[in-house]
Amino acid sequence: MSNKAARNLFIYGSLLFFVIFVALTFDTMGKLDKRAPEITEEVNAGKMAWHKYDCIGCHTILGNGSYFAPDMTKVAEKKPKDYLKKFLMDPKSVNPKAAMPKLGISSDEADKLIAFLDWTSKIDTNGWPPKPILAEAAGVGGKELSAGQKIYQSSGCAVCHAINGIGGVSGPDLTKVGSKRDQEWLTGHFKEPAKYVPNSAMPPYKNLSEKELSDLSDYMLTLKQQEVKK
């Protein structure tokens, strides 16, 4: 390749990729408003306060920022609003161990910041941040186990099957089983697997009562592809 050819390849190739990038940017700009709630004056005022106090100098939001303090993307979804307001205005009065300093955020600014964070928590982020899989699987995400989950554990289903990567691999993965099967199929299958799946190696669970089988099926039906919040 001559020097001139290499130079032209660099210049025109770069321009081509930049044009593609600009086209994608235009397309994205047209789609963004549908992927998040409407921005009210209060949300915008909250964003202004977010910049005023340089919150991103410690926190991350949408995963971008300073990695020194918790991510704020979903905080309004996780924590009660009253708690957030008190914490924003005087962190150490709520939690003496808090690392966050008292910045002088007014009551009005706190309300607006919370409106902004509430808006942020409703952005369609393609499923980020993901739910912690181990906590989900163990049912320790702050929730009681459902009746079906208890049967799933006591019957040892996880010895062969996996949900979200936790469990055995000798049986089919059940992470999305709820989108494939219905109640009738599942209950019948527990009683006589081979009738539903030819050559199935799964033992029949005839010892479970109709109520238990139906609870277990209910649980299976909750296992669907993670839906993106709109």
Add this chain to the structure above:
Amino acid sequence: MTIKHESQKIAQNFYTFAVLLFLVQVLVGIIAAVQFMWPDFFILNFNTIRTLHINALVVWLLVGMMGATYYVVPEESETELWSVPIAKFQFWATVIAVTAVVVGYIIMGLNPQANTLVFGTRLLNEGREYIEAPRWADILIVVSLLLFLLNCFMTMFKTKKWTGIQGTLLGGLTVLALMYIPGMFYTKSLVKDQFWWWWVVHLWVEGAWEIIAGALLAFMLMKVTGVKREVVEKWMYIEVGLVMFTGILGTGHHYYWIGTPSYWLWVGGIFSSLEPVPLLVMVWDAFRTTRETREVTNKAGLYYTVAHAIFNFVGAGLWGVIHTLPQVNKWTHGTQITTAHGHLAFYGAYVLLVLAMIYVTLPAIRGVREFNPSRAFKSFWIMTISMVFIVLTITGAGMVQTYMERLMGLDYVAVKANYNLWFWILRAIFGVGFLYGVWILVVDYFKLGKEKATA
């Protein structure tokens, strides 16, 4: 080694300011590292310290690149710089503007309420990572950059000796100036805010800056090893071309989770996975060129040049590609893994680049025929070993954080305060080691050529 044109000496002003800011950057970096263990350690909070840490970095690298460019352009054009007074004015304007911005950050850190709204923008700190500088400073920065570019282009027009190296260098600097603009307007939507913000940040460090790095690498290889211009320029075009082909659409790896459409997962995943390729070509280029030459007088210059190529690949390339695929990034995004990548990438790609340019050009500026490179080697090894360990400790912290917070569901604060504590302690210790390396470098910078060479 002597300079051919008197006006090339102006580079030294920029170098001096750059190495001093480097020292400041590392000093505040250590304060920040200690604040990871004791948040109340210093009168200024972490956000101010970190703003100073990353802004000092960006500014000293830019100033260093400007100095390097003022050296390269007269050399390539074979004429004096178009206007030395403009260069001097632009230099002092930069120093004054940077000082004013820093004072503003400190005032804002001591009293957040002072960060008032003036003409719809924040007076002291815009509260946007990396581009915290307020709008009035943005305008000054652009004016300074435009004066700088004007000066360089007018020098080129004087003789019209268009070389590939200076063309690419100034092309990269022009893109750099243009890519500052998408960060200069306010959007109500946080998603749009971050979208355009990445235009600045990504298209700087993985676009414009890498073009500049490619051009300076070619210049240094030519100067240090005496290899033919045709050969280095051809490979330079191939390298910077590949950087742009992968890097522009590679911006998509920042558009996975910020509220942007899901096709970015494909675009970003595919193109950013290829981003290490041109960096590997640069390493191969540096080694091939070096092997072919036997007579190298400026050993320190060559050392830093080759090290820049290697650590550009390791830090920006390898440490980037490990977490660039969406399947991995879903778990690591926003964790210390990114911090680790950031540290090694900036050190390899740009810190070593500017230091290499200083060691390649400073002896000529000071008219030194030969100099004792022992301090240069010493500072290189102390800085590099310290940085590698800093990066390993942060990588470890990132792995623990990813596992415990993202997979197990532990609270962010619990992981940071308990399980990662040892990583923070070690990081601070290696930070002090790095500071020692920088100190030797700064001493060497001021003493180079001013003491008798003893072999």
